Amino acid sequence: MKLSNEFKFAGKRQMIVFAASLLLPLSVIAASQSPTPDAEQVKRGEYLSRAANCMGCHTTRGGEPYAGGRTLKTPFGEFVTPNITPDDETGLGRWNNEDFWQALHSGKARDGSYLYPVFPYTEYTKITREDADAMFAYLRSLKPVAQTNPPHKINSPYDNQFLLFLWRTWYFKEGVYEPDNSKSEEWNRGNYLVQGLGHCNACHTPRNVWGATQDSKLAGGEIMGTYWYAPSLISPLEAGVGEWSTGEIVKLLSTGINEHAVTSGPMATIVRQSLQYLSPEDMRAMAVYLQSIGEKRNGNEAPKKIPPMPERVSKYLALGKPVYEKHCQGCHGESGEGVPGIYPPLAGNRNVTMTSPHNTIRSVLYGGFPPVTAGNPRPYGMPPFQHIIRDNEIAWVVSYIRNTWGNLGSLVSPEEVDNSRGNEF
Amino acid sequence: MKFIIFILLWTISNLANALEPMPPKISDTLEQRVKPCIICHGDEDRAGRDAYYPRIAGKPAGYLFNQLRNFRDGQRYYQAMAILLENMSDDYLLEIAHYFSFLKYPYPQPTANTLSPGETQAVETLIHSGDPDRDIPACSACHGKALTGTKPFIPSLLGLPHAYLAAQFGGWRNGGIMRGQTPDCMSEIANKMTQEEVNALAMWLPTQPVTGESAEAEELPPELVQRCQTILSGEGFIQ
Known part of the structure; x- marks a missing residue:
């Protein structure tokens, strides 16, 4: 019964289509040849390229989008990103789908x-063929930009294909993302976005002496160059979000700021460009x-006694108090409580207390605005203090905020402040 | 060890929460938002700290907007500005430019003129007449008769520290990273002057008291409008 109804319906539709095609033969032919699926694919490709943040590396400051030319400094030399606009001579104009797939999936030119x-x-090897084709369709749709970028300056002996062959044998596992069927579709999509397109490992995973990301995925590391x-992104003492709600995570990653934290430095740029x-x-x-990969703290253990602070340490910390009161308190509050969604709290802020003090020192030295996003279009900023207070004062105040209001972290020396200087601009 | 630290942290943070501190009072204003700018470009006396920072209060909005974008996009180089502006949108920068263009700060006291009478006269000739033989226009032709700038794209030359003026001339003359990435008429003009003239200009300008408002755009001579296109184009600028 049901079947016959469907047949009837299909029959009617076919009749209408047939009648319409008699009436308007030209327009029907035009419609069947129109690039609607391609336009769809290009649009999808644009979205995926955003998620993969191709533009982030393949655009120089103030330069033509996707025309490359940005220098990436590494211990192995300086690499200049190529032009990936569809220009025949200087970009990907002569590439086809296979070439692009080979680059993305197999790391071959x-x-x-x-x-x-x-x-x-x-x-990127985790990216599916369908997504890669869409990304390539999008790149093909861009305006070709004729821009020749300077060559890489690779340190000897790394400029060697055989060494690359060895490196790949050791550290490169080719293969599209394979969903874990024991997990939800949503979880698998998130995994694909984090581990594949988003290539979060590129920064958040420690690298060994050969520049390879190590097995301890997303366990945190110094960003090369x-x-x-x-x-x-695992540890609850750093940026692991095992104890946050998904809403809080979404807010931080899509607007650049939430009640607990603010994105700064390269992460702020990623939020602006991509997330x-x-x-x-x-x-x-x-x-x-x-949230699923973030470890949770187990709150059942008996609280331990805080060891008494040696006088030398408390004296050092006391030096930071007046600096804090003069320059920081106005925004971050008497007790480091901050202003939710505007100025991050310092009390209980993991970016302040984590083992590496670099990011906190850099925030004090250079200040910054959270990224301008649709969800935070007019952010409040932090002043740079590099010209305002001296390195020893920065060391005192960073030590102070790392060890006040319940925070506990190592003391910071003026040498560490100096070591945190420098940037890619 | 990490575990112990965490437990300590957890305990102490719970104690801290119990005290319920008074949060700082923050106003929902642009003034509060641009506090990072004020630390260097504010009106407080910074003598003895670093006399480099230029005055931005009251400069024409189009000029400020262009400079903000140039710093962000690497067309004008200053590390502190590049880092601050990295993730800012055009819309927000335009709002900030307008804010500072309307801001009125008291002007600094003019400095004492240490130039010789001959040097002073040579500078004043350059300022008001230029040197047609070398194709150097009068400064006042673009920057206004009172040298307080021309709306909306040309800045005032007065109320600026000597160190800043000298550094800008150096940047224009040497090209390179500070001012030279976008070729504009100021690099071209600065290169037509001698080092002595440039030094004298940077010395003389801070000796002048500030009087009067920015000039209006229609007062610009057409040949200079042509010559300084890159400075006078403000794509996306809304009055």
């Missing part, structure tokens, strides 16, 4: 030579995945 892993094909520390454009569904999927 068009001529088959090995690409340097500064291009995160180690993570910058002076920033990308905190662990704020993700769909609410994808944002939530990322949050679900990140």
Whole structure:
């Protein structure tokens, strides 16, 4: 009964289509040849390229988007990102789908030579063929920009294909993301976004002496060529979000700020360039995945006694108090409580207390605004203090905020302040 | 060890929460939002700290907007500004530019003129007449008769510290990272002057008291409008 109804319905539709095609043969032919699916694919590709933040590396400051030319400094030399606009001579104009897939999935150039892993094909290999094709369709749709970028300056002996071959054998596992069927679809989508397109490992995973990300995925590490520390996304003492709600995670990643934290340095830029454009569904999927990999603190243990502070230490910390009162208290509050969603709290702030003091020192030295996003279009900023107070005063005040209002962290010396200087600008 | 630290942290933070501190009072204003700018560009006396920072209060909005974008996009180089502006939008920068253009701070006291009468006269000639033989226009032709700038894109030359003026001339003359990435008429003009003239200008300008408002755009001579296109184009600027 049901079947016959469907047949009837299908029959009617066919009749209408047939009649319409008799009446308007030209328009029907035009419609069947129109590039609607391609436009759809390009649009999808644009979204995926945002999620993969191709533009972030393949655009120089103030330069043409995707025309490359940005220098990435590493211990192995200086790499200059290539032009990936569809220009025949200087970009990807002569590439086809296969070439692009080979680069993204296998880390090989068009001529088959090995690409340097500064291009995160180690993570992009997880991207599906369908997504890669869409990304390529989008890149093909861009305006070609004729821009020749300077060559890499690779230190000897790393400029060697055989060494790259060895490196790949050891550290590169080719393969599209395989969903874990014991987990939800949402979790798998989040995993794909974090480990594949988003290539979070590129910064948040420690690298060994050969520049390879180690097995301890997303456990935090110094970002190569910058002076920033990308905190662990696992540890509850750093940026692990196992104890946050998905709503709080989504808010931080899509607007750049929430009640507990604010994105700064390279992460603020990632939010501006990439994460704020993700769909609410994808944002939530990322949050679900990140929440699942974040370790939780077990709150059942008996509280331990705080060891008495040696006089030398308390004297050192006391030096930071007047600096704090003069320069920081106005915004971060008498007790480091901050203003929710405007100025981050310092009391209980993991960015302040985590082992590496670099990010906190850098925030004091250089200040900054949280990224301008749709959800936070007019952010409040933090002044740079590099010209205002001396290194020893910065050391005192950072030590002070790391060890007041219940915070506990190592003391910071003026030498550490000096070591945190420097930037890519 | 980490575990012990965490327990300590947890305990202490619970204690701290119990005290319920008074949160800082924050106003929902642009003034509060741009506090990071005021630390260097504010009106307090910074003599003896660092006399480099230029006055931005009351400068024409289009000029401020262009400079903010140039710092952000690497067309004008100053590390502190580049870092602060990295993730700012055009819309927000435009709002900030307007805010500072309307801000009125008292002007600093003019400095004492240490130039010789001959040097002073040479500078004043350059300022008001330029040197047609070398194709150097009068400063006042663009920056206004009172040298207080021309709306909306040309800045005032007065009320600025000597160190800042000298550094800008150096940047224009040497090209390179500070001012030279976008070729503009100021690099071209600065390169037509001698080092002595540039030094004398940077010495003389801070000796002048500030009187009068910015000039109006229609007062600009057409040949200089043509010559200084890059400075006078403010794509996206809304009055």
